[in-house]
Ligand SMILES: NC(=O)c1ccc[n+]([C@@H]2O[C@H](COP(=O)([O-])OP(=O)(O)OC[C@H]3O[C@@H](n4cnc5c(N)ncnc54)[C@H](O)[C@@H]3O)[C@@H](O)[C@H]2O)c1
């Protein structure tokens with residue numbers, strides 16, 4: 649395999665995006681500069697084990713564990729702000745070069761940076777859903793209930809924020825955490841309104857995204873290992889439809905060199921800022 653030259657690849661990237669009609673497919677790597685860690689990192693290996701939906705629903709003990717850790721992480725996750733990469737995507741979109749954004753992120757930072765037409769493939773941590781009756785709540789509402797139910801719980805643990813928006817806390821704290829209940833049906837089967845591991849993206853949403861791929865002139869992957877099929881399938885579809893794919897991500901991706909026309913292994917913030925400056929003047 650011939651090693652690719654970075655300068656050439658940036659030029660190739662700029663040429664591809666300059667033609668417009670670009671669909672952006674983004675992942676956790678775009679939000680690491682905002683303080684939200686990714687799952688995999690450059691070697692493609694998963695660094696931690698997220699809780700599955702099945703585990704969450706299986707027992708009150710699992711739900712106490714999930715919600716106690718998430719309760720500690722939420723103020724930090726909610727305070728995360730968009731970074732240069734998100735701003736550059738919005739600028740490219742406003743300039744008419746990037747069209748829809750399909751994001752695997754659940755942090756709302758594309759929209760906070762001013763992007764429009766964003767599909768949240770895996771939902772958003774800003775909402776909570778009752779798995780018993782389907783009622784949906786704002787996360788801020790559920791957070792207020794949790795505060796009322798846990799007035800003495802110390803949420804200032806200083807461990808690092810983890811990719812799911814939670815913080816690892818002492819096991820001894822978890823047992824005393826009090827769950828809150830759906831006000832419609834009384835169940836404690838509350839789940840963040842995101843596609844957790846073990847769940848799949850709703851079919852109509854997948855079809856909508858396939859249509860966006862079909863309508864695109866090029867697909868631009870930003871900060872995703874593409875390890876999860878829910879994002880990688882759009883690359884497969886693009887390749888099948890002879891739509892060029894560019895990837896800007898550090899390290900390994902599931903997409904092969906045969907599938908990718910342009911690959912840039914460089915920091916997203918700087919790379920996208922330079923790209924937006926070059927193309928939007
Ligand atoms: N911010 C979030 O909302 C968030 C965070 C973590 C995980 N998740 C969820 O986990 C899944 C993870 O899959 P994924 O493919 O999105 O992420 P991933 O963790 O599998 O891959 C992230 C990729 O981005 C690269 N990267 C990280 N920082 C970078 C930077 N500054 N510049 C260039 N590259 C950088 C990493 O090397 C890695 O290849 C998603 O489905 C998502 O739902 C979401």
Ligand SMILES: [Zn+2]
Pocket residue numbers: 778779780781782783830831832833834835
């Ligand atoms: Zn309910």
